[in-house]
Amino acid sequence: MLLNRRGFMIGAAGAATGIALGSRSALAAESVQLRAMWWGSNDRSKRTLAVAKLFEEKNPDIRIVGESLSGDGYWTKLATQMAGRAIADIFQLEPSTISDYSKRGACMALDPFISSALHVDAFGKDVLNLTTVDGKLWGVGLGLNSFALFYDADAFAKAGITPPGVDTTWEEYADIAIEMTKAAGKKNVWGGPYGARYAYVFDAWLRQRGSSLYTDTGLGFRVEEAKEWYAYWEELRKRGGTVGADIQTLDQNTIDTNCLALGYSAMGMAYSNQMVGYQLIMKSKLGIGMLPRAEKGGPSGHYYRPALIWSIGASTEHGEAAAKFINFFVNDVEAGKILGVERGVPMSPTVREAILPSLNPTETETVKYINALKDQVGGYPSPAPLGSTEFDQRVLRPIADELAFERISIDEAATRLVDEGKATVRAG
Structure with a gap:
């Protein structure tokens, strides 16, 4: 697989931490391997890879292969993957694209994993509605923003x-x-x-x-x-x-x-x-x-919106494992401390409360901003067509x-x- 410059850099960073590239123990050959793909800054990639490493430590039977791409390069690659029915097991979407891509058949509905691998009841129905299209849950919001x-x-x-x-x-x-x-x-x-x-x-x-x-x-x-x-x-x-x-x-x-x-x-x-x-x-x-x-x-x-979204690729053979990773990403307190609010204010009330004391001044400002919008926001719009x-x-x-x-x-x-x-x- 060819990577652009940023993709190669992230792959190399993953190799250094034992996440994206390189050999592991003999057990790795028998483990489930999940491809995760996102776009964003180098800081986002470092945080994501650090959480993936933590997840692997707690789930040694699952390996995460991470790849970060530039904004336009990301969508080009996703389109190529869709055409070849080889979509990453876990991939990033946003509010303006989740309706579009779920209707194109890129995503797997997450409803079957709720209460088994995916625990999102504490988020509240209104929050889950932000990533629900035609009555089905197609992704999990990674944080609130505006x-x-x-x-x-x-x-x-x-x-x-x-x-x-x-x-x-x-x-x-x-x-x-x-x-x-x-x-x-x-x-x-x-x-x-x-x-x-x-x-x-x-x-x-x-x-x-x-x-x-x-x-x-x-x-x-x-x-x-x-x-x-x-x-x-x-x-x-x-x-x-x-x-x-x-x-x-x-x-x-x-x-x-x-x-x-x-x-x-x-x-x-x-x-x-x-x-x-x-x-x-x-x-x-x-x-x-x-x-x-x-x-x-x-x-x-x-209006409030899910800052970014993890969805599961429709062509994956490891939906349960992918849901398990997403669940860890949004609900694990240690993962939340690593992620901070770079992808938005955490959806989980437990994680939100746990990370507040560890936030730096810039992160605290983003939380204050989201809280200050409470009386300024309007209703969430209909899903983008x-x-x-x-x-x-x-x-x-x-x-x-x-x-x-x-x-x-x-x-x-x-x-x-x-x-x-x-x-x-x-x-x-």
Whole structure:
């Protein structure tokens, strides 16, 4: 199996700890081997492999072979595995993709393992509903999170500018972004990202206005709404409040490619659990807040979501063992201490309570943020329909890039987003 650079590095890290590669005792030849695949930062990989090692120590008859890939590379590899009916035994999904991939037959329903290998009753019915599609459980959430706006707290303090707050509007955010660009006074450093290519930010924007990114049957927005969205970001880009198109296109929806992490902007938009990964690679102190809203006192557009999800591959021959590993991942207290809140605030009340005293200041901030959203979040949206992953990767992002490079107009971008979106997204 060929690995990209990151995949090879993780494999090598696994070899050093006796997880991913290398020979083991004669017993290993008779043990169950499970392939686990995920995307994320090096920090996520280290934590995941450490938990896999701990699991192996307590379950010597099961071996975990781990592989981490880049964001876009992950989905390409998963598509290849689906075509060849060779999906990893355990693989990572997210809220916007679990409905899509479960309906495509990539996942194994987990209901048969509940109460035997998988113990999730303590999570609560509402939490389990987050990963339930058509009445069946297709994955287990690894933590709660929501959208977030990260900012370079040191840069804001130096500039004497107040960062966005709970009730900051999009209009006010634009002014702040422009001021931060001016305050930086450097070439290739701007106030914030060109957020037109972020599906989750567009989703929050639409929810603030009584609409949505998706419905049960397809797209949930119209051309006029898309025009308003694109017009906002184009005006802000031309006023100097966003990074240039050449910088924004580097973003592969991973921490290490985000313009904030790369030092090109003072603000970035991401998911709350990613604050841990961002702070690890940033020298400046990081702050966290909510996304801007349409009007003061209006809906925030935020909702609680499972940060990431473990699912079991439909083609696995070891469903029970895979469920056992997932159960350990989400319920073992020692595993929880290793994982912290990098994949979100733990779903298990027992694990959540146990890890709180050991959290570092950044991790504690993410927990505070999730708790502070309690009175700000709306209801969880309907599961994303089929084609939502392709819509994000092959429609929304490329069209936003063409617009930022001024290759198409706002009207053309909005019309294409809806037309191509309707051709891509459909009911299951």
